[in-house]
Amino acid sequence: MDITNQPVVPLLRLYVAGATSRSTRAITTVRRLCERYMPGRYRLEVIDVYQQPDRAREDHIIATPTLLVVEPGPPTAFIGELRSSDWPRVAAALNILTDDD
Amino acid sequence: MGHEPQMSPAEIARLQARLAELEELVRALQMGEADALVIDGPRGPLIYTLRGAEHPYRVLVETMNEGALTLLADGTILYCNSKFAEMAGLPQDQLTGRSLLDLVAPADRLLCAELLSAGAAGSSKGPITLQAVDGSQRPAQISLRALRDETEANMCAVVTDLSGPQAVAAQLRAALAEKELLLREVHHRVKNNLQIVSSLLRLQAENISDERVSAAVQDSQNRIRALALVHEQLYRSESLAHIDIGEYLQNIATSVWRSLSVRGSPIRLASEVSHGISINIDQAIALGLIVTELVSNSVKHAFPHSAKDGVISLRLHKEGDALRVEVADNGVGMPPTVNTGGGSLGMQLVQGLCRQIGATLQFGAGPGTTVVIRAPIGKADAG
Numbered sequence: 001m002d003i004t005n006q007p008v009v010p011l012l013r014l015y016v017a018g019a020t021s022r023s024t025r026a027i028t029t030v031r032r033l034c035e036r037y038m039p040g041r042y043r044l045e046v047i048d049v050y051q052q053p054d055r056a057r058e059d060h061i062i063a064t065p066t067l068l069v070v071e072p073g074p075p076t077a078f079i080g081e082l083r084s085s086d087w088p089r090v091a092a093a094l095n096i097l098t099d100d101d
Numbered sequence: 102m103g104h105e106p107q108m109s110p111a112e113i114a115r116l117q118a119r120l121a122e123l124e125e126l127v128r129a130l131q132m133g134e135a136d137a138l139v140i141d142g143p144r145g146p147l148i149y150t151l152r153g154a155e156h157p158y159r160v161l162v163e164t165m166n167e168g169a170l171t172l173l174a175d176g177t178i179l180y181c182n183s184k185f186a187e188m189a190g191l192p193q194d195q196l197t198g199r200s201l202l203d204l205v206a207p208a209d210r211l212l213c214a215e216l217l218s219a220g221a222a223g224s225s226k227g228p229i230t231l232q233a234v235d236g237s238q239r240p241a242q243i244s245l246r247a248l249r250d251e252t253e254a255n256m257c258a259v260v261t262d263l264s265g266p267q268a269v270a271a272q273l274r275a276a277l278a279e280k281e282l283l284l285r286e287v288h289h290r291v292k293n294n295l296q297i298v299s300s301l302l303r304l305q306a307e308n309i310s311d312e313r314v315s316a317a318v319q320d321s322q323n324r325i326r327a328l329a330l331v332h333e334q335l336y337r338s339e340s341l342a343h344i345d346i347g348e349y350l351q352n353i354a355t356s357v358w359r360s361l362s363v364r365g366s367p368i369r370l371a372s373e374v375s376h377g378i379s380i381n382i383d384q385a386i387a388l389g390l391i392v393t394e395l396v397s398n399s400v401k402h403a404f405p406h407s408a409k410d411g412v413i414s415l416r417l418h419k420e421g422d423a424l425r426v427e428v429a430d431n432g433v434g435m436p437p438t439v440n441t442g443g444g445s446l447g448m449q450l451v452q453g454l455c456r457q458i459g460a461t462l463q464f465g466a467g468p469g470t471t472v473v474i475r476a477p478i479g480k481a482d483a484g
Contacts, residue, residue, distance in 0.1 A: 053147075062139060
């Protein structure tokens with residue numbers, strides 16, 4: 001069981017570049033991760049840097065795909081492909097205690 | 102050393118996080134996981150796709166059926182594709198850093214070293230024998246080209262495996278191309294020689310005072326020109342075995358008409374030919390000589406009194422599987438003896454040539470003269 005005691009609903013932003021297979025894969029992975037740790041209790045924004053380059057600049061995004069954990073803070077960025085071995089680090093940034101630990 | 106400015110723990114944590122993020126970025130870039138970079142430009146953020154441009158080429162290089170490498174001038178391999186690794190009998194990652202010379206049969210190493218230095222200077226290519234790590238050898242063709250940019254590789258190489266059946270086909274194609282080139286050259290020379298003969302005959306005809314002898318020599322000159330035209334058209338054309346008969350006969354008719362018409366003669370030549378019909382060379386030569394005779398007959402004999410409104414026409418088109426060639430004029434018509442086997446050397450030649458190519462010869466009713474030749478269209482196999 002996942003134990004989530006979040007006062008705020010976590011906010012994640014996934015920055016991708018266009019509808020490439022890599023982008024699609026990143027979106028699928030992040031969705032799976034969210035559903036695993038905080039089913040139904042998260043906000044995920046997928047931002048295409050081609051469509052909204054200014055938002056990428058505001059968030060200091062340098063490369064895509066980048067997953068930015070915005071809330072709870074402090075903001076943490078995960079750049080590149082998210083493997084299942086990276087998931088505990090993402091969970092830690094979300095202040096989630098997991099069974100994996 | 103001086104005093105370090107004091108940093109608050111929060112600031113240190115922020116910098117550490119930033120550092121961790123940059124390390125993450127470097128790792129992602131090194132692993133090829135990032136697909137685009139967002140760069141802040143003066144007019145807003147710019148997005149540079151990382152794989153977009155390179156990716157298709159990379160796939161191409163990895164899947165092509167030829168070895169591809171980048172090399173230093175001394176032959177050190179910086180990169181090779183999987184096909185080359187297969188030829189070398191080693192995994193790709195074990196080839197980086199090795200010398201290409203180690204993968205060449207000892208007897209060919211000197212040659213390969215020469216190709217490498219020529220390649221680093223510009224480009225080079227040549228046959229070499231590759232020797233895999235297990236000692237097996239295979240013939241190959243290597244093409245090298247210098248890279249003129251800031252990358253550390255000094256040249257790139259493409260290695261074609263010449264040991265498989267495809268290689269045999271490639272060698273055959275090359276041999277065939279060479280033979281065709283030779284044949285083209287032969288046609289060119291034959292044409293030149295025939296042109297010389299033709300010119301000599303013209304000079305001779307001009308110096309013969311007896312008009313009949315002079316005319317006979319000129320006839321021969323036209324026949325030889327017809328032959329020269331075949332060779333000229335062949336070495337200019339793509340196929341060496343076939344000739345566009347419409348174009349050829351039109352050229353011949355024009356050439357004969359021009360050589361025989363008296364300057365300022367009002368006789369016109371009208372032609373109406375289908376293009377794109379290919380026939381073999383033997384038939385083309387025969388038809389060329391036939392048209393030479395018929396057109397020269399018309400020019401010489403059809404208009405004995407007045408050539409005003411005189412028209413000689415050449416028509417050529419396909420009629421079923423056969424070729425229909427018609428030479429006609431609106432002149433006085435032929436004497437009846439001609440089509441019964443008598444007549445000039447010219448008409449005997451026409452009849453003989455028709456027999457030779459299995460063509461039928463038909464004389465149309467007047468007025469004027471109409472000669473129709475129907476010839477089966479000979480396909481390939483021309484010698």
